[in-house]
Amino acid sequence: xxxxxxxxxxxxxxxxxxxxxxxxxxxxxxxxxxxxxxxxxxxxxxxxxxxxxxxxxxxxxxxxxxxxxxxxxxxxxxxxxxxxxxxxxxxxxxxxxxxxxxxxxxxxxxxxxxxxxxxxxxxxxxxxxxxxxxxxxxxxxxxxxxxxxxxxxxxxxxx
Numbered sequence: 001x002x003x004x005x006x007x008x009x010x011x012x013x014x015x016x017x018x019x020x021x022x023x024x025x026x027x028x029x030x031x032x033x034x035x036x037x038x039x040x041x042x043x044x045x046x047x048x049x050x051x052x053x054x055x056x057x058x059x060x061x062x063x064x065x066x067x068x069x070x071x072x073x074x075x076x077x078x079x080x081x082x083x084x085x086x087x088x089x090x091x092x093x094x095x096x097x098x099x100x101x102x103x104x105x106x107x108x109x110x111x112x113x114x115x116x117x118x119x120x121x122x123x124x125x126x127x128x129x130x131x132x133x134x135x136x137x138x139x140x141x142x143x144x145x146x147x148x149x150x151x152x153x154x155x156x157x158x159x
Contacts, residue, residue: 001068001088004065005091007054007057007058008077008092010054011058012098012099014047014051014054015099015106018044019105019109021043022110024043025043026112026116029113059074062074069084070083078093
């Protein structure tokens, strides 16, 4: 159980680091200065890689702890907490609550960053389109579009 708790603490620290890196990425995106954007994105990817490696260690330690508790392979953290005696019940419950909290924060920040990236892409696309005379219309989702059909149209002005 001690090995599992140490790995869970390491994972929580990595998730906090990911949250920090996502906030840095958001600041770079919001500033409109793209000089550091690739570095910020690379930092996020590096932390995600380390988290994936740590998840393997957690899976192994979790299975070992589950066997000691008489549970099947790959139990949830909540199920392990319920099966464990004190002080491990409290420790595992704290880890579970910490994971839930930071996961929600990461999800919200990742969504906000995705929105900023999409807005930046649209802005760059519209700027490039304006070099050719501007967008010829807008789609239902608000994106600028060009008309690829440039045939002459006749208008009956007598109507």
